Structures are given as C-alpha cells and as structure tokens.
Amino acid sequence: MFKSEYLNRVYEGLAARNAHEPEFLQAVREVFESLEPVIAARPEIEKNGILERIVEPERIVSFRVSWVDDAGKVQVNRAWRIQFNSAIGPYKGGLRLHPSVNQSIIKFLGFEQIFKNSLTGLPMGGGKGGSDFDPKGKSDNEIMRFCQSFMTELARHIGPDTDVPAGDIGTGAREIGYLFGQYKRLRNEFTGVLTGKGLSYGGSLARTEATGYGVCYYMQEMLHDMDTSFAGKQVVISGSGNVAIYACQKATQLGGKVIAMSDSNGYIVDENGIDYQVIKEIKEVKRARIKTYLDYVPSAKYVEGCRGIWSTPCDIALPCATQNELNGEEAKTLIANGVKAVAEGANMPSTPEAVAAFQSAGVMFGPAKAANAGGVATSGLEMSQNSQRLSWSFDEVDEKLHGIMVNIYKSCKEAAARYNMEGNLVAGANIAGFEKVCEAMIWQGVAY
Numbered sequence: 001m002f003k004s005e006y007l008n009r010v011y012e013g014l015a016a017r018n019a020h021e022p023e024f025l026q027a028v029r030e031v032f033e034s035l036e037p038v039i040a041a042r043p044e045i046e047k048n049g050i051l052e053r054i055v056e057p058e059r060i061v062s063f064r065v066s067w068v069d070d071a072g073k074v075q076v077n078r079a080w081r082i083q084f085n086s087a088i089g090p091y092k093g094g095l096r097l098h099p100s101v102n103q104s105i106i107k108f109l110g111f112e113q114i115f116k117n118s119l120t121g122l123p124m125g126g127g128k129g130g131s132d133f134d135p136k137g138k139s140d141n142e143i144m145r146f147c148q149s150f151m152t153e154l155a156r157h158i159g160p161d162t163d164v165p166a167g168d169i170g171t172g173a174r175e176i177g178y179l180f181g182q183y184k185r186l187r188n189e190f191t192g193v194l195t196g197k198g199l200s201y202g203g204s205l206a207r208t209e210a211t212g213y214g215v216c217y218y219m220q221e222m223l224h225d226m227d228t229s230f231a232g233k234q235v236v237i238s239g240s241g242n243v244a245i246y247a248c249q250k251a252t253q254l255g256g257k258v259i260a261m262s263d264s265n266g267y268i269v270d271e272n273g274i275d276y277q278v279i280k281e282i283k284e285v286k287r288a289r290i291k292t293y294l295d296y297v298p299s300a301k302y303v304e305g306c307r308g309i310w311s312t313p314c315d316i317a318l319p320c321a322t323q324n325e326l327n328g329e330e331a332k333t334l335i336a337n338g339v340k341a342v343a344e345g346a347n348m349p350s351t352p353e354a355v356a357a358f359q360s361a362g363v364m365f366g367p368a369k370a371a372n373a374g375g376v377a378t379s380g381l382e383m384s385q386n387s388q389r390l391s392w393s394f395d396e397v398d399e400k401l402h403g404i405m406v407n408i409y410k411s412c413k414e415a416a417a418r419y420n421m422e423g424n425l426v427a428g429a430n431i432a433g434f435e436k437v438c439e440a441m442i443w444q445g446v447a448y
C-alpha cells in the first residue's frame with residue numbers, strides 16, 4: 001500500500017491490532033501517505049522507532065460516568081481521556097459529548113491533535129476525550145450532574161502542567177463551567193486546567209470565536225495565493241455550532257456571502273447572505289433547530305436532510321460539522337458547481353475520496369489539522385494568560401491568532417515545497433506537524 005516497507009509494516013501491525021477502529025486507521029493512513037518522502041530522506045525516524053511509538057497512545061483512560069436524571073433514575077455513560085503524545089508539551093485537546101463517541105473516534109481525534117498542536121508553534125502535546133452522553137434534550141441540571149460525575153474521575157488524570165482539556169462537539173461554555181467548578185471543588189485549586197472558560201473565571205477573549213475565525217484567516221491565505229480574496233465569493237458552511245457560527249461571521253466581515261448552513265436535521269439557504277447573529281440566537285440562546293431561521297428570515301429556504309447542502313453552488317466550502325460529512329460524490333458535485341477552495345473547520349470532515357477529488361480537480365484544499373488549529377492555538381494563549389494571571393484584550397488575542405494562522409499556512413506551504421509537493425497542503429500540514437514532534441521524541445530518548 002505504501003512505497004516504504006517501514007510504513008507498511010507499522011500500518012499493517014496497527015490495522016491488525018485495531019481492526020475495529022476505522023476512524024483512527026483512516027487518520028493514521030492519511031498522515032502516513034504524506035510521510036513517504038520524509039521516511040525515505042530521514043533514516044533516523046525508523047532507527048528511533050518513531051512511527052511505532054507515535055501511533056500508540058501514551059495512555060488511555062476509559063471510565064464509567066454514572067449520574068441521576070431528573071426522574072431520579074440512574075444513568076450510565078462510557079467516557080475516555082486519551083493522552084496521546086506529550087513530546088512537545090502537556091496533553092491538550094477537547095472533550096466531545098455525543099452519542100456517536102467511541103474509542104476509535106477519540107483516538108482519531110487525539111492522533112490528529114498531536115500534529116495540529118505542533119503546527120501552532122505552541123508547546124502543547126496531543127490528547128482528546130469525551131463520552132457517549134447526549135446533551136440534546138437534557139435539562140441544565142442533568143448536564144450539571146453529568147459534568148460533575150465526569151470530572152470526579154477525570155480530575156485524577158489532568159492538571160495545568162499535565163493535561164488541559166477543552167470544548168468540542170457538545171461541550172460548550174456551559175459544560176466547561178460545570179466541569180471547572182467540580183475540578184476546583186475536588187482539588188481546592190484555581191488553575192488553568194481547562195480552556196474555553198467563561199470570561200469571569202479565567203477565560204480568554206476571542207476563544208469562542210477562534211476556530212471559526214482561524215479557518216477564515218487560513219482560507220484568506222489560500223485565496224491570496226490564488227490572487228483573489230473573500231470579496232464577492234459565495235460561501236457554504238456546514239454545521240451551525242461553535243465553529244460554523246464564527247466562520248460565518250468572519251467570512252461575512254471579509255466580504256464573502258454565506259448562503260447556506262446546516263444542522264444534523266437539514267440546511268437553510270439564504271441568497272441574501274445568512275445573518276450570523278440569527279444563527280447565534282437560535283443555537284446559543286434558544287438551542288433550537290436551524291429550520292427556525294425561517295421564523296426570522298421568511299424569504300430563506302429550508303431543506304430537510306443535512307447532506308444536500310453540498311449541492312448548493314458556491315465558490316468556497318467550509319465543512320464545519322463533523323467527521324466524514326463530505327464524501328467523494330458530494331465533492332464531485334461541488335466541483336461541477338464551480339467550487340474553487342475548501343478549508344476544513346471540522347475534524348476530518350472530508351472522506352479520503354473527497355480529498356482526492358478536490359486535489360485532482362485543482363481545487364485548493366486546506367486540511368483540518370492546519371485550518372482549524374486556531375481554536376487550540378487560542379486555548380494555548382488562554383493557558384499563557386492563566387499562568388501570567390493576566391487577560392489580554394480581544395484585539396490582542398485576535399491579532400496573535402491571525403499571526404499564528406498565517407504562520408501555519410506558511411509552514412504547510414514550505415514543508416510541501418521542501419518535498420516537491422508544491423500546493424499540497426495536506427502533505428505540508430502532516431509533514432510540518434510531524435517533524436517537530438519527531439525531533440522532540442528523538443531528543444527525549446526511549447525509556448529502557
């Protein structure tokens with residue numbers, strides 16, 4: 001499958017040991033494909049067993065979360081924290097709360113996080129966690145009891161210099177607040193153990209906006225290299241959660257017109273440009289479905305079923321919902337309708353067939369681990385502010401975020417060019433992220 005015997009050997013061993021973890025294997029395979037020329041040029045990688053080590057999490061904590069619902073009934077969920085790689089800093093990565101969560105999904109996310117965090121240039125290792133708990137339809141009290149029970153176990157494994165979790169799907173400001181409160185009660189410590197905190201207790205300005213803004217800053221660099229910009233472009237954004245809302249705001253500020261957005265039930269099309277404030281009200285305040293957009297903007301259209309969003313003609317597509325939400329056929333539809341650039345706001349939203357279709361059609365493609373790194377980068381800035389016991393202004397954080405996204409784009413572009421893969425940002429992101437972690441692992445030796 002790979003040209004390198006070393007890559008084949010490590011991948012086949014991993015696939016045999018983890019045959020029941022398809023998302024994790026998909027993520028590893030994509031990184032390995034990019035590493036072919038690096039493995040050929042740098043024998044020290046095999047000599048130090050880097051690939052064997054990097055695909056194996058340093059630690060997997062799997063635990064039970066039991067809690068009592070409003071009817072007084074005991075509920076049980078399964079949860080994980082996967083501490084994947086600490087070569088360049090404390091483990092860092094979000095907590096996902098969604099019924100689809102399983103060990104494979106958390107491993108894929110944790111593996112991706114290693115390289116993403118490395119790309120930010122900040123000292124953060126890779127980790128991820130979550131639970132198959134479904135926050136939808138739960139009362140605030142049920143969410144609070146779940147989060148407290150979850151943290152009762154998690155607190156033993158994390159700490160501001162060990163592992164610093166954050167939000168992800170289903171874990172927003174409300175959940176982070178309950179988690180932080182419980183950590184503080186258990187440890188009697190007020191530290192920056194979580195990021196994505198509220199502003200009144202150590203959160204960073206611009207963290208909420210950071211992933212969505214960062215995707216647009218990355219896209220801006222891609223467009224710049226195509227001698228164009230957001231101005232006058234039609235933009236389609238899937239999802240309507242944290243990443244999608246602020247991608248919508250920034251794309252609009254930069255001159256684009258966002259014409260479609262979705263949730264897991266369906267999508268809306270507003271040819272006049274979606275008002276992000278309406279989506280924010282629907283999703284963050286009312287926690288309602290996206291079709292209620294029509295109550296605010298009756299001229300918009302709602303279509304049942306989320307996947308149809310990719311049939312909306314556009315210049316720029318930003319998948320910001322979830323993994324494998326855009327397949328090869330949907331990519332071909334986007335291409336036939338004239339899409340020019342795609343950047344991933346969600347983690348691994350495009351299937352390998354979709355990525356291949358974009359690349360062979362000459363559509364500029366920005367992969368998740370680079371394009372959506374703005375969230376974790378700003379979490380890194382939140383950690384710095386917590387350590388200094390200072391808080392920076394919105395503009396200061398936004399300016400740093402912008403600078404980080406420009407640098408990530410440059411690193412991806414330069415790494416691809418160094419290995420004769422000009423313009424291939426997937427390879428560039430994987431290589432640039434990998435090389436730093438690899439070097440740190442070599443310096444730190446192997447424990448005998």
Ligand code: NDP
Pocket residue numbers: 167168169170171211238239240241242243244262263264265306320321322323325345346347372373375376
């Ligand atoms: P949220 O929970 O805030 O929002 C997720 C959105 O995606 C919701 O609108 C949800 O709709 C929608 N969605 C979920 N599943 C599907 C599906 N199968 N098809 C269409 N829409 C779907 O999560 P985030 O915005 O935080 O995260 C989105 C993605 O971005 C994830 O892949 C996450 O890992 C990634 N990411 C997030 C970062 C962050 O800072 N938040 C940082 C980096 C990456 P519904 O309400 O119907 O479920």
